[in-house]
Amino acid sequence: MGVIQVDGVRKSYGNVTAVNEMSFAVERGELYGFLGPNGAGKTSTIRMLTGQIRPDAGSIRVLETDPTTEPLETRRRVGILPEQQSPPSFLTPREYLEFVGEIRDLESERVNERTAVWAERLGFESKLETLHTDLSRGQQQKVMITQAFLHEPDVVFIDEPLANLDPLVQEQVKRYLVSYAAGDNAVFVSTHNIDVAEEICTRVGIVADGHIVTERTVNGDGTRAEESLLKVFVERVERADVRDTPSLGQLGASNR
């Protein structure tokens, strides 16, 4: 059984079905890419996996917890980097990470130590005393990445990990994610960025119309697989007839 196990999950908002018969599993050591067009059901799935919302049907297990019935226990064990922009908090990054540490019952020495390591890794040491609301979007994203890994969880859920980061930091984050997953953890990355998924993920699930339309094992070491993930993505998504996604023909026309 995977550390993340999803079977036949459904979720509707009124008469709109966001997630429909979603099933997949993620094992330890995997960096799983959750790839799909806008409105495919990616964010709803992450919110169900982390106990933020309740599925209408199906079952979910994350690290042997059921996020539907014990959401706090699930969130205690995992790390989450949400999709939405950081709140305009008036805490400094140092204070914010102390806050997260206290919520997660971490020793203050450990929080200080981890804060120092991450501030150096992502280059925000000089911003530790600046109010969060006055930081640039990129600096805020760095702080949010740090909070997701602060307690060194076995499973991390990340929605668009590289948003607003400069290329150097992007490289650092990508390398860290690969090494983190390799250390007997699991990293679940939701993204639109096919290149990033192809570069760092060990396996990719392509989502359209609320369910996985295909899964592909990718090299995850920066080398290209024989079958282009972009081609697979466009073909499978097009076959699913997703309204908001241009067809291959349209893509070709726009490229000319």
Add this chain to the structure above:
Amino acid sequence: MTGAIGSRTATTWRLLAVLLREEWRLHTRLFGGWRFALFPVVIAALAVSATVALLETGTAEGTILAGLHTLALGFGLYSGTAGFAGSDMLENVFGRLSLLLSTSTTLPLSRTRLLGVFLIKDALFYAVAFVLPMALSNAVLVGASTTAPVAVGALWLSLTLSFAAGMALTVAAIAVRTRGTPTWAIAGVVGAGIVGLWLTDSLRDGWTLFVPLEGSLLGTVGLAVGTVLVGVVSLAVYDPTYGRPSRTAGDRFARLSETLPLGPDSALVSKTLLDLARSSGGVAKPFVSATILLALIAALVGVVDSITGIAPAPGIFFGGVLGLTAFTTYNWLTQFDSLEDYLAYPVSIDDVFRTKRIAFVLVGAPTVAVPYLAAVVWFETTLVDAVVGAVLLAGYALYYYGLTVYIAGFDPNEFLFDAVRFSLFTLGVAVALVPTLVAGFVVVPPTGTVALAVGLAGVGFGTAGVVLSSRAGPRWEKRYRANGERR
């Protein structure tokens, strides 16, 4: 040249039309079409029924008109803070609350013009959605006749002028602040002006200026011209590039969290308190809101006294009314976060509501205690009245808080335009406040029986407030987890 001006004017009109359409769609999306469309109907029903009730209980027409203008002026002063919101939206601080304003950097329009049109849009929107239904009260005052529509129209213009004047005053204060004038200096000038009017015995005349329907034509024209001038000058003074440099702060979180004897709730409460203390205006914001309410109510009491010769028991009256600051205090405490922000951590929505309640008590107690003490000292109340009023104040503040949290969840400001929730809230407030105000006006000073009854009402409603606020967490958790939305 003429062509350029004509083009700019046309662009401004188009901008105003688009902003109005955006405002309409925002509200209908938030609340659903009919719940928003019914909001003016609810206001009209409240205004008309309150006017009928006040007339039936012998209240003078002048008092009712003064009360309506007080409401319009107060709402205008409050709505002027849209200048802050508009300014924040120009900076895209809160994300895309308004698409047009948050994309200002890509539009070939000056930010001053954008903000100006934004504020005019707000003034027009509220003048129709809020002030016009209030003006229907005049139909009751003049009775069913052919002149009724004219009377309603006249009151609408009069109330709108009061509303616009209040809005212009707040925008002026914000504009001056963008030029680096400290908040305390602005508050000092306003305070000195009020004290000056009082010392020269001109407070009544100054107040009458904001009731154009009762004043002279010259005064009305003066108020209208003054409002336009203040608005135009404020926009000219407003510095659209205003922005504070990056602020730094020492590590206060750990110390505060250790100091608060709240166990696992300390972290969430500390975050709320620090966010409030460091946001624009700091911890003074709830006090300013309470002081505005106190000033408006005190002025109204003065006007009523001068017209009718009736003054209420100050303790009971101010205790009941000042409890309403619970709404604004809670609004400030939830201004800088949303439920979604907390769901990345192992905390429940119930935890978040519980800790907001603790923060509310910590901030709300001094916020209402200071203006209440000022009121009872100023109006020289009796000891019994002061003590009963204090019990009432604590109980009613808890009750209004519980009512707000239960009905509106984490978005106290937004529900004001939801007809269903607004009706529930108004009904809940009226159930407690109306009998209290009647008691406060009828039995002065309060007898032992009245004091006991009012005191017990304070305890009873306070208990109800605690129950409501403790049930709000599970209620909103259930809703959020089912729909992934705040409402």
